[in-house]
Amino acid sequence: MCPWAWGSEPAFRRLRTALAGRVRWRRAYAILFDDEDDPAPDPAAETAYYAGYVERISAHTRAPRAARLSRVAASSWPSSLVAGAAELQGADVAERVLRRLRETVFVLGEPADTLEAAVAAARGVPGLDPDRLRADAASPGVLERVRADRAEARSPVPEVLSVQSGSPHPGTAKETPEGGYRYALPTLLLRAPAGYRAVPGWRSYGTYAAAVDELCPGLLGLSAPLSPAEALERYRSLTGPDRGLLAEGAWPPPGAVPMETANGLLWLHPDEASAHPGLG
Numbered sequence: 511m512c513p514w515a516w517g518s519e520p521a522f523r524r525l526r527t528a529l530a531g532r533v534r535w536r537r538a539y540a541i542l543f544d545d546e547d548d549p550a551p552d553p554a555a556e557t558a559y560y561a562g563y564v565e566r567i568s569a570h571t572r573a574p575r576a577a578r579l580s581r582v583a584a585s586s587w588p589s590s591l592v593a594g595a596a597e598l599q600g601a602d603v604a605e606r607v608l609r610r611l612r613e614t615v616f617v618l619g620e621p622a623d624t625l626e627a628a629v630a631a632a633r634g635v636p637g638l639d640p641d642r643l644r645a646d647a648a649s650p651g652v653l654e655r656v657r658a659d660r661a662e663a664r665s666p667v668p669e670v671l672s673v674q675s676g677s678p679h680p681g682t683a684k685e686t687p688e689g690g691y692r693y694a695l696p697t698l699l700l701r702a703p704a705g706y707r708a709v710p711g712w713r714s715y716g717t718y719a720a721a722v723d724e725l726c727p728g729l730l731g732l733s734a735p736l737s738p739a740e741a742l743e744r745y746r747s748l749t750g751p752d753r754g755l756l757a758e759g760a761w762p763p764p765g766a767v768p769m770e771t772a773n774g775l776l777w778l779h780p781d782e783a784s785a786h787p788g789l790g
Contacts, residue, residue, distance in 0.1 A: 511542050511543060511583050511586050511589065511612075511615055511621060512542050512695040512696065513563070513564045513567040513568065513571075513573070513575075513616065514567060514571070514679050514694075514695060514696060514711070514712050515695050515696040516571075516573050516612050516615075516616045517567060517568065517570070517571025517572070517573035517712060517751070518571070518696050518712055518713075519573075519612070519752075520715075520749065520751040520752045520754070520755045520756065521713070521714065521715040521718060521755060522696075522698075522718075523745065523752065523755070523756060524715050524755045524756055525715065525718050525719070525722075527733060527756075528719070528730050528731050528733060529722070529729065529730065529731065530731070532729055532731065533729075537593075537608075537659075538659040538662050538663055539586070539590035539593060539594060539656050539659045539660070540586075540659065540660060540663035540692060540693060540695055541586045541587065541590060541656070541659075541660045541663070542583075542586045542695060543582070543583045543584065543585050543586040543623070544585070544586065544587075544660075545585050545587055546687075549584075550582070553581060553582070556582050557579055557580070557581050557582050560579065560582045561576075561578075561579040564576075564579070564616070565772075567679075568773055570678045570679075570712065571712065571751065572749075572750055572751050572773075572774075573616065573749060573751060574616060574617055574749055574750075574771035574772070574773060574774055574775075574776050575616055575771060575772050575773055576615070576616060576617055576618060576619030576771065576772060577619065577770070577771065577772040578619050579615075579619040580619050580620050580621075581621065582621075583615065583621035583623040584623045584624075585623050586623075587656070588622065588623055588624050588625045588627070588628045588647075589611045589614075589621075589622045589623065589628045590656050590659070591625070591628070591647040591648075591652055591653065591656055592607065592611065592622070592625070592628035592629060592631075592632065592643065592647045593607060593608045593611055594647075594652045594655050594656050594659075595642075595643050595646035595647040595649070595652050596608065596632065596638070596643060598642075598646050598652075599637065599638060599639060599642065599643070600637065602636075602637065603635060603636075603637050603638050606635045606636070606638075606746060607631075607632045607635055607638065607643075609745075609746070609747055610631045610632055610635065610786075610787070611628060611631055611632070613631075613747065613776075613786075613788070614627070614631050614787070617769065617771055617776055617788060618787065618788050625644070625647060625648070628647070629643060629644050629647070630787065631787055633785065633787070634784070634785025634786075635785070636781070663692045663693050664686060664690055664691070664692040666683045666691050666692065666693045666697075666708075667699070667706070667708050669708045670682065670683045670693060670694070670697060670708050670710045671683050671691060673710055673711065675711065677711050677712050677713060678712065679694070679711040679712040680694075680710070680711045681693075681694040681697055681709075681710025681711020681712070681713075682694060682710070682711075683710075693710065694710050694711055696710075696711075696712075697709070697710040697711070698710075698713075698718060698721075700721055700722060700725050702725050702726050704725060704726070705725065706725070707721045707724065707725050709721045715755060735756070735757060735758040736756055736757050736758075737757060737758070737759045737763075738753070738757045738758075738759045738760065738761055738762065738763035738764075738766075739759075739763045739764055740757070741753075741756045741757040741763065742763040742765075742766055742777065742779050743779065746778065746779040746781070746782040747776060747777070747778055747779070747782055748763070748766070748776070748777045748778075749774070749776055749777075750774050750775070762775075762777050763777060765779075765780050766778065766779070766780075767779075767780055767782075767783035767789070769783070769786070769788060769789060
């Protein structure tokens, strides 16, 4: 549910492709909107402020944003539990479910902040068993996993407590109401036998690639860019920034279904469009 993380996804997609088969990629759901947070005294004013905040961030990231945000998410827990549960059904299913959950906020303006809404957002994802998804999202095992993610996010490495960067979102750790700190979102933590590197905040693909090469020289693979058709087939949902980092060739991809946002088009695979909550 973090707009900076949403805007970082094109760089992360490219990084995952370049490191495919060479690393283990693990997401930690940090719980941006916690159940313990106090409710806003004026929900309409809070929503208007947050919509403006997302708009300012999208000016930097160029990521799509919703034409209208219905509300600020009441909680990150339901979507985090559903995203964690989707991982039990395989990497491809998990990626597509997570993308749908992000799009509820940043494309549709209707955050999936209840279990019902989060499960509904995932309907129609190829290979997904929705009954199992619901059951796993309510299971003690997935709850414990997300609790561990939340705790990990609130134990940041020292390097992110003070960050010097020219980025509009340098990623310095955030103070918590309890007097501690949590990682700013997103933060990429690279671990290897030689040590680790933390890359917090909003960064370019080149910055991530340099951190990988510094820690593990030669690890990054050299892969040819995808055609727009191949990118659409692989990712099912593409933004303008995705196009710039992931594909080369005539745009839009053949057969892609356009979806309006407040600042450009989202391009969907025809099969994705037929099941997408914003079009189906």
